């Protein structure tokens with residue numbers, strides 16, 4: 001990948017992941033993902049080009065080391081192939097190159113994550129040798145906007161409780 005590929009990769013990713021996000025919502029794709037990866041791991045930021053130079057696929061990866069530095073792990077963060085070019089071996093080629101580069105960097109195990117519902121990706125990664133899937137559960141919650149409080153705070157000077165917290169007067173007998 002080269003600097004001038006950043007916008008092409010972002011656009012292709014947007015086309016591929018935007019719809020997935022609506023159903024999975026566990027990760028978001030934005031330009032930052034591409035620029036940060038390219039900046040930090042340029043050798044693991046790959047593109048596949050058609051003969052006319054158009055970007056038709058990409059793969060973004062990174063590496064981690066364990067605390068003692070004795071094991072290095074690879075992580076494929078994002079990978080995508082333009083729908084028109086899918087099932088033609090582009091993904092497999094990108095993956096092969098990613099693995100070759102990771103091996104060169106001393107990676108001993110690589111991993112990838114995807115939504116359970118993404119059957120194409122699951123089949124793809126199985127076909128290139130990934131296994132032992134571990135289930136993870138993503139939960140979501142809508143965070144509502146805080147309601148405006150109406151005179152419910154304690155009186156700042158008199159130390160009186162706010163209206164909501166005042167004791168109710170007992171009913172008259």
Ligand SMILES: CC(C)(COP(=O)(O)OP(=O)(O)OC[C@H]1O[C@@H](n2cnc3c(N)ncnc32)[C@H](O)[C@@H]1OP(=O)(O)O)[C@@H](O)C(=O)NCCC(=O)NCCS
Nearest residue numbers: 078079080081086087088089090091092120121123124127
């Ligand atoms: C996953 C993805 C990158 C695969 O790319 P691809 O170029 O189509 O993959 P390949 O042509 O190299 O496929 C290799 C093998 O993977 C499996 N495979 C790939 N796509 C598949 C699909 N849609 N359904 C079933 N198996 C599939 C097949 O075994 C295939 O071999 P075959 O075509 O000889 O049967 C592509 O489907 C894609 O971009 N998906 C949307 C983005 C995404 O989900 N990315 C992964 C998570 S970040």
